[in-house]
Amino acid sequence: MKIWNILALSFAIFLAGCASSEASKERSALYTFPELEQVNSIDNFRMDGWENVDKYTVIVNSKPRQSYLLVLNGGLNNLKFAQGLLITSTLGKVEVGFDSVATPQEPMQKSQIKRIYRLKDKAEKEAIKQKIIAFAAVEEKEADKGNAE
Template identity: 35%
Template sequence: MKGIHWTLAAGIAAAALLAGCASSQTKAEKLAMYQAHASAPVKQVPFFSPQGWEEIDRDHVLVTMRPTEVYLMRLNGPCLDYDNGAAAMLISNTAGVIQPKFDRVSFPNSSMSCRIEEIRQVDMTAVRDTKA
């Protein structure tokens, strides 16, 4: 795919910390918490090699690009049902940016991919303060 770069997003400490803190919450509670501390939808996100990701529910994923840049992405399909327990997620980008309605997520060893419908930046300081 000329012009599109794919990068692996491996789950690391930041995602593990988020998952550990939120493990007692239901999927709906986690989604509501992140949405409450998310910006309005953005038109694009600068692409950096993601540091981690967490499935929130069937349609939402939380992606950590940098320790201070975390994004809630709404997807258009059930590709999270087909991750087969993958520790890595592929995210397309063009010219160093990720754009809703254009870029996609997928998983290694799966032919399923889903378009990113919406991206919202999450204020993780506010999320942590809520949990404290």
């Protein structure tokens, strides 16, 4: 009897892992922006301001008057209410897959930077923010629908 319980539990964990992986793949596809210029790093990075868009993305302003969209590997739930932003860097260079983002309130909860996009101007910045807000609304609606079932 115990072996069947272990097998059933293992199968349930496997299915949950597959569902989680599938959701991660879908989210990754949503947070890909072929219309934007993707870069692998930000050289001479000095943050001059930031704004969160949702828990997976943040826009940072750098000197001189350049903005970047950072897409994070995992969500930071407290990003919306954060008083500040911590971004790791080496000698002023922020790199995809190497550096991460956290908040001062929870500095140990970090999320690795998955992609960086250079934003040309305010219009492009606003357009991408609206696109991400639309994703987040659809994702939230799907989550609510799944919880109701």
